[in-house]
Amino acid sequence: MKNTILIVLTLFFYHFANAQRMIPAIAQQSRIVIQGGIIHIGNGQVIENGVIAFDKGKITYVGALAGAPLANATIIEANGKQIYPGLIAPVTNLGLNEIELVRSTNDFAEVGTYNPGTRSLTTYNTDSRIIPTVRSNGILIAQVAPQGGIISGASSIMQLDGWNWEDAQYMADDGIHLNWPAFFQFKFEDSRGSVKINEDYEKQVQEIRSYFLQARGYSRQMERAERNLNFDALINVFDKRATLYIHANYIREIVNAIEFAKKMDVRMVLVGGRDSYLCTDLLKETNTAVILGDVHSLPSGNDVKFNVPYETAAMLQQKGILYCLSIYGYWQQRNLPFLAGTTAANGLSKEDALKSITSNTAKILGIDSLTGTLET
Numbered sequence: 001m002k003n004t005i006l007i008v009l010t011l012f013f014y015h016f017a018n019a020q021r022m023i024p025a026i027a028q029q030s031r032i033v034i035q036g037g038i039i040h041i042g043n044g045q046v047i048e049n050g051v052i053a054f055d056k057g058k059i060t061y062v063g064a065l066a067g068a069p070l071a072n073a074t075i076i077e078a079n080g081k082q083i084y085p086g087l088i089a090p091v092t093n094l095g096l097n098e099i100e101l102v103r104s105t106n107d108f109a110e111v112g113t114y115n116p117g118t119r120s121l122t123t124y125n126t127d128s129r130i131i132p133t134v135r136s137n138g139i140l141i142a143q144v145a146p147q148g149g150i151i152s153g154a155s156s157i158m159q160l161d162g163w164n165w166e167d168a169q170y171m172a173d174d175g176i177h178l179n180w181p182a183f184f185q186f187k188f189e190d191s192r193g194s195v196k197i198n199e200d201y202e203k204q205v206q207e208i209r210s211y212f213l214q215a216r217g218y219s220r221q222m223e224r225a226e227r228n229l230n231f232d233a234l235i236n237v238f239d240k241r242a243t244l245y246i247h248a249n250y251i252r253e254i255v256n257a258i259e260f261a262k263k264m265d266v267r268m269v270l271v272g273g274r275d276s277y278l279c280t281d282l283l284k285e286t287n288t289a290v291i292l293g294d295v296h297s298l299p300s301g302n303d304v305k306f307n308v309p310y311e312t313a314a315m316l317q318q319k320g321i322l323y324c325l326s327i328y329g330y331w332q333q334r335n336l337p338f339l340a341g342t343t344a345a346n347g348l349s350k351e352d353a354l355k356s357i358t359s360n361t362a363k364i365l366g367i368d369s370l371t372g373t374l375e376t
Contacts, residue, residue: 022132024161030074031055035065037078042085042358042373044351052083052374059376084354085374086140087336088361090291091177091245091271094134094142094330095124095158109148114211116176116233118153120144124165130331135160137334141170143365145177145245150208152177154233155245157365171367175243175269176234181205183252205256212264240267243366249274249293250300258286269364271326274300277312280319289322289364295339296327307346313356314347324361 032054039050039062051068053061061069098105107125110118124144134142145155154173162168181204184195198204218224218231219238236242244264246257249272261268270276273290274297276283283290297309316323325339336357344353362372 024163028057033070033073034076034078034083037081037083039083039374040354041375042354059374062374062376085358085372087138087357089139089142089333089336090324090326090361090365091145092142092330092333093147094130094333095128095144096120097330098128108146110153113149114151114230115149115153116151117229118146119173120146121156121172122165124158126162126164126168131160134333137337139333139336141371150179152179157367173242174365175245176237177245180246180248180253180257183250237266243267243269245269245271247271251275251278254279258282258288277315280321283321284319290316291324291326291364294327295325295342310342310346313343317348317352322360322363324364325356
């Protein structure tokens with residue numbers, strides 16, 4: 001009797017512990033039609049009382065009820081409900097980080113300073129318990145990126161529905177992440193702390209230039225006496241088959257980073273961009289896209305209005321600069337829709353705010369031919 005009770009309790013707790021696990025979906029077996037909903041395409045267009053049909057995992061029809069392919073389809077009634085594209089979370093360590101206080105579950109940073117050869121792709125953990133919480137709020141694709149050092153490594157774009165990293169792979173090694181040196185340093189010399197200019201800033205920038213010059217020279221060699229795996233990882237950046245994501249926030253850093261990318265002749269995307277609203281002409285001139293950091297943040301200085309972080313997206317929109325929204329961390333990605341909501345309350349239209357977490361993100365990451373909008 002005791003053994004029976006023990007077995008029952010064991011099975012009960014096992015079932016409870018796995019209650020939140022999401023099993024990857026099987027291949028679509030029949031055509032599905034969702035009708036009657038308000039369809040937000042993701043490109044600014046909205047279809048009232050619309051119909052969306054998909055077959056074999058692909059969208060086959062989006063439009064009005066008249067002419068919709070309803071025959072032999074499973075019909076889902078969505079009267080009055082809102083239908084959105086899957087949201088995309090750029091620059092996150094989702095799947096690389098699990099429990100911050102348990103070192104063995106944190107695999108988002110490599111030892112060393114220059115690690116372009118580090119890949120997030122093979123490290124991505126599809127069994128992370130964080131992923132279902134993020135998916136539950138509409139995020140279906142993530143650009144998973146390593147962190148730390150000067151060059152953190154290569155990010156990859158993953159769909160949040162897969163058995164393993166091979167199954168979840170959406171685009172491998174889409175770009176290299178470079179953390180630009182901070183022009184200002186925060187020091188805690190007393191209880192209040194202080195902000196000082198980084199005296200080693202120019203030296204650190206010169207080290208980055210020197211490293212990239214060596215890597216570019218290596219990439220141009222027809223025959224290499226000795227292989228350098230880190231330099232190998234940068235070849236696609238110099239060939240413009242991969243993007244250089246430069247993380248910078250203050251105006252001096254942003255301007256220097258853009259000048260650096262221009263001299264190196266690489267395709268750059270600015271990540272963070274807290275002061276990007278101060279150099280919109282330069283961003284427009286150089287066709288530099290921006291992945292904005294956390295909208296829910298403090299101003300960059302004492303003389304900056306408190307709501308500037310909320311309004312930066314609208315400022316970039318007005319200047320015709322391609323941008324999208326991001327948020328630092330991994331479990332925090334579930335808050336991505338709320339960032340868009342804040343920008344919609346501070347200058348953006350609701351549809352433009354939606355674009356900043358769907359189609360704009362897809363364009364910046366180079367996957368807009370595959371995803372980002374509800375289009376055939």
